[in-house]
Structures are given as structure tokens and as C-alpha cells.
Amino acid sequence: MNRDSRYLESILHHDIPLTRDMGLKVLDWQALELRLHLPLEANVNHKSTMFGGSLYCGAVLAGWGWLHLRLKEVGIEDGHIVIQEGQISYPLPVTGDAVAICGAPDEKVWKKFLAMYQRYGRARLTLDTRVVNAGQDADAVRFSGQYVLHR
Numbered sequence: 699m700n701r702d703s704r705y706l707e708s709i710l711h712h713d714i715p716l717t718r719d720m721g722l723k724v725l726d727w728q729a730l731e732l733r734l735h736l737p738l739e740a741n742v743n744h745k746s747t748m749f750g751g752s753l754y755c756g757a758v759l760a761g762w763g764w765l766h767l768r769l770k771e772v773g774i775e776d777g778h779i780v781i782q783e784g785q786i787s788y789p790l791p792v793t794g795d796a797v798a799i800c801g802a803p804d805e806k807v808w809k810k811f812l813a814m815y816q817r818y819g820r821a822r823l824t825l826d827t828r829v830v831n832a833g834q835d836a837d838a839v840r841f842s843g844q845y846v847l848h849r
Contacts, residue, residue, distance in 0.1 A: 702727045702770075706763050717759065720752055724763070730802035732764040735832070737795050748792035753829055757841035758784060760798035761825035765845050768802075777815065777847040782822065790838040792831055798839075800827040811847075819849040 699707075707724040710717040721740035725733040734756055741752035758781050765779050802808065803825060814821035822844055829839035 699724065700727060702767055706732075706767055709766070710759065710763065714759070716755065720755065722756065722759065725797065727767055730768070732760055732767065732800045734760050734763065734798040735795060736798065736829075738792070741796075745791075746793075748796055750788060753788065753792060753796065753839050754784070754786055754841070756796065756798040757786060757827040757829055757839055758843055760800040760827040761841070761843045761845060764800040764802075764825060765823065765847070768808075769847070772812065774812075774815070774847075777849055780846050780848075782844045782846045784841060784843040786839060786841045788839055790831070790836060792829065792838045795832040796829050796838065797832050798827055798829045800825055815847055821847050823847070 703724040703726060706727065710722060719740065721737040723735040725735045736752060736756045738748055741748050743749040762779055762781065769777065803823065811821045811823045824842060824844050827841040828837045830836060831838055
């Protein structure tokens with residue numbers, strides 16, 4: 699785990715206590731991709747698969763964490779990030795531990811987002827997250843969230 703990963707995990711566990719109870723860990727932040735780990739044991743449902751609410755939280759937090767770290771990298775630390783809207787689908791069950799993955803949006807979209815924030819003090823960005831069963835690549839969850847950054 700690199701320094702940015704440890705930093706984000708401490709922020710999440712301090713500012714969003716639910717993440718501690720979920721057993722959420724930051725696996726990695728590199729090449730503009732964030733990976734979070736969710737253990738099945740802390741998030742299991744009555745069918746012995748991962749609870750949909752935990753998967754939703756993991757997906758939202760992967761986007762929130764991605765945006766938090768990326769803004770820090772570009773020197774923007776005066777804003778507040780909130781999730782405004784999210785759409786989720788659950789094409790496969792999560793039968794073990796899960797990994798939530800959020801990658802970068804298109805570079806033009808990112809630059810427009812930054813310009814809007816710098817000009818108006820408020821901007822919206824859509825980030826896509828996928829959740830996979832650990833060790834697999836097939837999407838068990840697909841999430842698209844609209845995040846708002848405001849001063």
C-alpha cells in the first residue's frame with residue numbers, strides 16, 4: 699500500500715465510520731485507478747453473498763475516493779465532494795471478497811470539470827465504478843455516479 703492509499707484509508711475510516719465496520723481497505727492507487735477491498739464476512743447477507751447495500755457503498759466510495767485523491771494531486775484541497783446521483787446494476791452475485799475499481803474519466807471531461815470548478819466554485823463529474831469478485835475480472839456490479847465538488 700502506497701502513501702496515498704494509506705492516507706485515503708485513514709480519511710475514510712475517520713470521516714465515514716461505516717467504512718471501518720465494513721472492513722473496507724484501500725488496495726491501490728496508481729495510474730489514475732483506485733481499488734478498494736470489501737471482505738465478504740463483514741458484508742454478508744442471508745444468501746451468503748455480499749449485501750447489495752455494501753456493494754452500493756463500496757461503489758460510491760471508490761468514486762469519492764478517486765475524486766478526492768485526484769483533486770489532491772492537482773492541488774485542489776478547498777472543495778467538498780458529495781454524491782448527487784447514482785445508478786447501479788448487479789449482473790452477478792459477489793460470492794467472496796470484492797474489489798471496487800474506479801478509473802479516470804476521459805481527459806477532456808476531467809479538464810472541463812476542473813475549469814468549471816475554478817470558474818464557478820462548483821462542478822459535476824460522472825465516474826464509473828465496477829465491482830468484481832476478488833481474483834476475477836467479470837463485473838458483478840456496475841455503478842455510475844454523479845459527484846459534485848463545491849467550495
